[in-house]
Every structure is written in C-alpha cells, then in structure tokens.
Amino acid sequence: MSQTGSGHTNSDGAGGSSPSDWAAHSLEEVRAMLTAPGQPFEMETVEIDGRPIRAWKNAPESLRAIAMAARAHADAVCTVYEGERISYDAWFRAVANLAQHLVDCGVTKGDRVALAMRNLPEWPVAFFAITSLGAICVPLNAWWSAEELAFGLSDSGSRMLICDKERWDRIGDAARNLDGLEKCIVSRAQSPLEGASRLEDIIGSSDAWAGLPDRDLPDVSVAADDDATIFYTSGTTGSPKGALGSHRSICTNVLSSKYNLAFAPLRLGEMPPEPEPKTVLLVIPLFHVTACSAAMVGYLVSGHTMVFMHHWDVEEAMAVIEREGVQVTGGVPTIAWQLLDHPARDNYDLSSLELITYGGAPAAPELVRRLHEEFGTQPGSGWGMTETMATVTGHVGQDYLHRPDSCGPPVAVADLKIMSADGSEELPTGEVGELYARGPMVAKGYWNRPDATAETFIDGWVRTGDLARLDEEGFCYIVDRAKDMxxxxxxxxxxxxxxxxxxxxxxxxxxxxxxxxxxxxxxxxxxxxxxxxxxxxxxxxxxxxxxxxxxxxxxxxxxxxxxxxxxxxxxxxxxxxxxxxxxxxxx
Missing domain, CATH: 3.30.300.30 (ANL, C-terminal domain)
Structure with a gap:
C-alpha cells in the first residue's frame, strides 16, 4: 500500500513557507537532541543483509517482545468493539492460549498463517499469537473477492487460515480445495462449520478471555531479523506481490511514531509531554501496514485503548468519539473530510480530539488548515508504503501547517534520495525524480518473487515508484506517482x-x-x-x-x-x- 498524506504538489512546492520565523531549532538540532546517547531515540548501527544500517537502539526486539511488554498494562482497556471491552490482561490470555493451540496444531517457526477479518478484537489476538511463535502472519485484504483471497492463500503457501464468518462465507468453498491449507479457524460463527473450527471453541468469545488460563507464550526464540509478516501490495502489472517484513521492520515503527510526536514540540523549543495512554478510534483496516504497523503495534506498547467500529459511518463515529472520549483518530483523508463536513457535527462533543493523523491517499493543504482551525487539533501525516512497512517520514504540528504540501522529513533512522529515471544518478536538491528510501523498516523483498525483488530492492534501498523532490532541509514533496496506481x-x-x-x-x-x-x-x-x-x-x-x-x-x-x-x-x-x-x- 502507498501511504501518503501530502497530496500532489507542483514541482515548485508552492504553498509552504519558511519556518525560520517560528521554529526555535533546526531539523538537525532537534534530531541531535532526540538521538543523543542515553536518549530514548538513541541510534546504533546494525547489519541487515550484510549492510550497515542505522536503527533505533531501544526498539523492541520482536513482536513477541511487544506482546509480553503489553501484558504489563493489565487491567487497562485494550480494545473496544461495540459492547465488548477487553482488558490487556484478557487480550494477552487470549494471545497465549491461541498461540499454544497453534503449536498443538503443528505450527512452527517460518510457517505462514493467513489472517482475514474485519477490525475485531480477535484480529490483534490472532496477529500476535501467530508472530509470537516466529510464524509468518499473512494479513489478507478483507475486501478482496473469493478469487483474490484464494490467490493470497495459495501464493503465500499458508498452512492455516484464521478468519471471521463473513470471510469464511466468501472463501470457504475454495479454501477446502486449496493444496497445503491444512486448517481453518473461524470467529463469530454461531453454529458448527464444515471444514473449519470455531475460534470460540478454542479460546471462547471475547467476554470469556479474562477467564482463560494465565499462561506464558510458548517458548520460541524470535530474533529481530526473522520473518514476521507478508502484506500484499498492489502493483501496476500482474498479480499482487507479498512484501516480506521482519520483526525489526515492523517494530521500528514503534519508535518512529513516537519520534515524530516528540519532534514537533522540540521544534518550538518546548519539551515533549510525558507519554500517557490515549483512546484511539482506529477505523482503517488492520490488514494495511498503516493500521497494523504504524498504529496498532505502537498502541499496544503505549497501553492505548483501540476502539473499533463494525463499519465506517461518520455520524456513528462522532457518537463514539463523544462516548469514549476519543483523543486520536484518522487513517485516511476521507475520514477527516467527513468529520469536518458532516451537517450533524455540531450535535456531538468532539472536544476530546487532540490529534487527527492520516496517510494512504493524497490530502489537500486545505484539509490541514481546517482541521487546525475548526477542531483545534494537531494534524499529522506521513509517507510510507507496504514495502517500507509504513512510516518513513512524519509531519506533525507547525511543520505541517507551514508546509501542508509536504509529507515531512524522514525519521532519523531513514534516508531518502531522488534518483534519475534510469536509476543511474542521484539528483540535486529540488529536482524531481524517483524517490528511493532506506532504513531498518524496509521489507526484505517480495515473497517468492526474486525478479520483482531485484527490480525494486536495490543495495538496501527500495525504489518507491513515486516522483518526488527534497528541499534544502530534507522535507519530502510527493509530486506524482510513477507507478500506474x-x-x-x-x-x-x-x-x-x-x-x-x-x-x-x-x-x-x-x-x-x-x-x-x-x-x-x-x-x-x-x-x-x-x-x-x-x-x-x-x-x-x-x-x-x-x-x-x-x-x-x-x-x-x-x-x-x-x-x-x-x-x-x-x-x-x-x-x-x-x-x-x-x-x-x-x-
């Protein structure tokens, strides 16, 4: 998935103003403060695929480590879905017990287990049960047709499928005939199923998770550069390609997101606030890297409460924001526009909102201004793609308000460069060319697609297919997409x-x-x-x-x-x- 919150711009970048009249510190000064030895965002050099790469020294080692750390939030609310409220303790019990069941079914390190469902409390349970074993989670697009879902299952070589009843109704007949797919587990089915087990018969319904045995995760060694996920990305030709991410790829986002939030107040000469749990309305699908990697994984580390909706409805969302005291929401610009323009907006108390972030589609500079003026919130954006496991750049607060047509500068562990069309030379500052990105978040390559991998992943850099330019301070402006997308x-x-x-x-x-x-x-x-x-x-x-x-x-x-x-x-x-x-x- 291409994630961008800046929108198309003219190559001259009109619309942004110089920050010299408001910023207390330059980008370089803020980076130096945040990444200094002993600071939370200290960096180290690691070797990835034989190349030295800057990485966050304090990033979680693995998704398994994140699950164990999140366990400590105990009685705090982890997920809210309609009338269901699940504590962190109940969530972890469900993760550990489902993980043990997967082990009992023969799932081992490196096995692929597909996950296809809407945003339900079961989604993060299944995701961490799979990845905590060193198995590879394959999130499939829940909007896909039966044929598309079958392709994802077959291409990934998934041994198991965990899905909701809606997806099972769509894919069940095909799944029973797929070679290599050994077991299917279905959530929210009211009666026994032919060819599949009910998730509720394994760990119970969500209201019963708190009563599950209090056990540890099965004993498996998981390293930072082990394979963790296969997210399918659309291309301009042929079938979708599965981007293979490591635990390091996805865990990098935990600190990248925090880094962007700490960056904004330091630019103004203010100290970043102490982290505290927030209530987040997460409406973008978890099968996207934006929601899974850039949002959910970090939210669990921080002890945030994630509120899910059965489907997006703007007025229902406003009611949820009021009822739950939601402080953070967003996802794609569509959501922000609908919250701004809905005629019933004034009927709801949305004053709890502090931050509205988005990516995934171009956003007009007008949106940035209106969010700040009408909601009083800090708008946030960024750029990334499935091949980068989400966050590469971040844009929050005054920097975004002054440069609404930019997607921000790269986080400290990432590098950007602009290359000529044939990839033979790096272009000077300000010139438009193809955007290349590098960092510990970049995926390993495409699953079982060596030719496509060689074409896109070059000497540690990923060719993004986006046309962009960089200004003198390193802010990135996406001008157009080279890919026919x-x-x-x-x-x-x-x-x-x-x-x-x-x-x-x-x-x-x-x-x-x-x-x-x-x-x-x-x-x-x-x-x-x-x-x-x-x-x-x-x-x-x-x-x-x-x-x-x-x-x-x-x-x-x-x-x-x-x-x-x-x-x-x-x-x-x-x-x-x-x-x-x-x-x-x-x-």
Whole structure:
C-alpha cells in the first residue's frame, strides 16, 4: 500500500513557507537532541543483509517482545468493539492460549498463517499469537473477492487460515480445495462449520478471555531479523506481490511514531509531554501496514485503548468519539473530510480530539488548515508504503501547517534520495525524480518473487515508484506517482487488473483506467473504453461486469466511451495523461 498524506504538489512546492520565523531549532538540532546517547531515540548501527544500517537502539526486539511488554498494562482497556471491552490482561490470555493451540496444531517457526477479518478484537489476538511463535502472519485484504483471497492463500503457501464468518462465507468453498491449507479457524460463527473450527471453541468469545488460563507464550526464540509478516501490495502489472517484513521492520515503527510526536514540540523549543495512554478510534483496516504497523503495534506498547467500529459511518463515529472520549483518530483523508463536513457535527462533543493523523491517499493543504482551525487539533501525516512497512517520514504540528504540501522529513533512522529515471544518478536538491528510501523498516523483498525483488530492492534501498523532490532541509514533496496506481481512500487499485477484467468483456477492445481527483477519497477509478465494431455495452453493464469479478472499491465510478482506439506512444503505451480531459465536467 502507498501511504501518503501530502497530496500532489507542483514541482515548485508552492504553498509552504519558511519556518525560520517560528521554529526555535533546526531539523538537525532537534534530531541531535532526540538521538543523543542515553536518549530514548538513541541510534546504533546494525547489519541487515550484510549492510550497515542505522536503527533505533531501544526498539523492541520482536513482536513477541511487544506482546509480553503489553501484558504489563493489565487491567487497562485494550480494545473496544461495540459492547465488548477487553482488558490487556484478557487480550494477552487470549494471545497465549491461541498461540499454544497453534503449536498443538503443528505450527512452527517460518510457517505462514493467513489472517482475514474485519477490525475485531480477535484480529490483534490472532496477529500476535501467530508472530509470537516466529510464524509468518499473512494479513489478507478483507475486501478482496473469493478469487483474490484464494490467490493470497495459495501464493503465500499458508498452512492455516484464521478468519471471521463473513470471510469464511466468501472463501470457504475454495479454501477446502486449496493444496497445503491444512486448517481453518473461524470467529463469530454461531453454529458448527464444515471444514473449519470455531475460534470460540478454542479460546471462547471475547467476554470469556479474562477467564482463560494465565499462561506464558510458548517458548520460541524470535530474533529481530526473522520473518514476521507478508502484506500484499498492489502493483501496476500482474498479480499482487507479498512484501516480506521482519520483526525489526515492523517494530521500528514503534519508535518512529513516537519520534515524530516528540519532534514537533522540540521544534518550538518546548519539551515533549510525558507519554500517557490515549483512546484511539482506529477505523482503517488492520490488514494495511498503516493500521497494523504504524498504529496498532505502537498502541499496544503505549497501553492505548483501540476502539473499533463494525463499519465506517461518520455520524456513528462522532457518537463514539463523544462516548469514549476519543483523543486520536484518522487513517485516511476521507475520514477527516467527513468529520469536518458532516451537517450533524455540531450535535456531538468532539472536544476530546487532540490529534487527527492520516496517510494512504493524497490530502489537500486545505484539509490541514481546517482541521487546525475548526477542531483545534494537531494534524499529522506521513509517507510510507507496504514495502517500507509504513512510516518513513512524519509531519506533525507547525511543520505541517507551514508546509501542508509536504509529507515531512524522514525519521532519523531513514534516508531518502531522488534518483534519475534510469536509476543511474542521484539528483540535486529540488529536482524531481524517483524517490528511493532506506532504513531498518524496509521489507526484505517480495515473497517468492526474486525478479520483482531485484527490480525494486536495490543495495538496501527500495525504489518507491513515486516522483518526488527534497528541499534544502530534507522535507519530502510527493509530486506524482510513477507507478500506474490509483489510490482510493487508502485502497490501492492497480490499473492493469481492472483493465484486464474490462478487456475480458466481449464488447471491449481497448481500455484504460486512471484516477480522478476526489476531495475526500483522494482519487476514484475511472475508465476509458473503446468497443469493438458492432458491439454495444453501457456504463452500468461494464460496472456490473467488474463488480462481479473484483472487490467493490476497484469498480470504475465513471466509464467514458471513445469512438477511436486510445492514444499511444511509439512503444505502444497508452498515454493516460491525454485521457483525463475526457472526464472534464463529467459526473
């Protein structure tokens, strides 16, 4: 997933102002203070894949270590879901008992266990039960169709699947016929299932977790650079690729997020506040690195309370914010826009909100200003992608307000550089080129895709496919995406997949998918189609055709028909930039 909260900018970066009239310290001075010997953000040099890399000295060693540390929060509330309130003690008991069950089923270090469900209290239980054993958790997109879910299970070679009843209804028939998938565990099923076990028969329902045996995690040695997760990322060609992350990759985000929050007050010459548990409304799906790696993992370390919703509804969210005293929320710009613009906003007390953060889709500078002025909150943003396991840059507080078109500077353990199109030379400050990133958060590569790995992961750097520039202080500005990607409300849609489905329709002979700007979602997919001579198809017919074969968020919101074949360059590539004018004034 590409995570960006800065939006597209002009290459001149208009919209930001110099911080010299307000900042008490330069970026370099703040970095030096935060990373000095003996400070929480002290760094050390570690060897990763034979290369020296800066890393947080005090980062948790592994997800297993995080689970054991979170246990100490005991009676504090860990998760809230509708009427269910689960303490940290109950959460850990469920993790440890499910982990033991997985061991009893033969799960060992390096085995892949898939996880497919909506944001439920069971999600973090399953995630840590899997990873605490040194097994590899494979979070699957809960919005995927049956065919897409089956691909993820097969491609990852998952031995087990843990899912909710909704996903089981979608994938159950296919799962029973997948080679190598040995066991399925389903949560929230009211009656026995054919071909699967009920999670409740193993650890009980969430209200019973507090009564589970108080046991330790099964005794397994897990190291920082052991494999931990496979998150699937959409590409511009072919099938989704699984980015293989290590425990270090994901644990790096724990301190990266804290670093960004400490950075903001120091820029003003103020001491960062003492950390304290917060109540967080977490509405972005946990199967994304943004929610899992950049949010959930760090929240558990800090003892935050995570509030989940069955599905996103802005007015219900406002009621939850009021009822639970939510202090932090966000996820993607869509959520922030809807909170700002909902006509019933004044009916709810949202004064508890302190921080609204987002990534996953372009955000307009106007959003930054309105959040600060109308909610009185600190807006926060950043940039990362599935291949970086989320956080690479951070942008919070006054820096974001002064540079709303930037996604911030890199965290202290990360490096950015701008490369020429052919990757042969690094470009000077201010020039636009392809963004490369390096740091301990970068994934190891793509699962079972050595060719794609070699193309994207180069000498410790990841080629992001984003076009960007860096200013003199190191702030990053995402200008455009080199990859042919549409990002709708944080969901990646790779055009070739939708185009291939359109091409499969008997009436379609030429098709291209592009992104149309949308104030709340960032972008929406749209298509330009040329029909075969003598053939007919309506916009609605083609939308239904795609909807029957792909997840709903991938269905083009507009389809424009053209009498001619689509324009191409000398190499036969469709000139998509020439297609956007066809939608002017449409819809």
């Amino acid at each position: 549409v990002i709708r409300g944080g969901e990646n849609i790779y055009s070739s997949e939708v185009e291939n489905v359109l091409y499969a329709h008997p009436a379609v002979t030429d098709a291209a998918v592009i992104g149309l700007p949308h104030q709340q979602l960032g972008e929406e997919p749209a298509a330009v189609v040329h029909l075969s001579k003598g053939q007919n198809a309506s916009e609605e017919e083609l939308q239904q055709w795609v909807a029957a074969r792909l997840a709903h968020f991938k269905v083009p919101v507009r389809i424009v028909f053209t009498d001619e074949m689509l324009p191409r360059n000398a190499n036969g590539k469709i000139l998509k930039k020439d297609l956007r004018g066809l939608f002017t004034g449409a819809g």
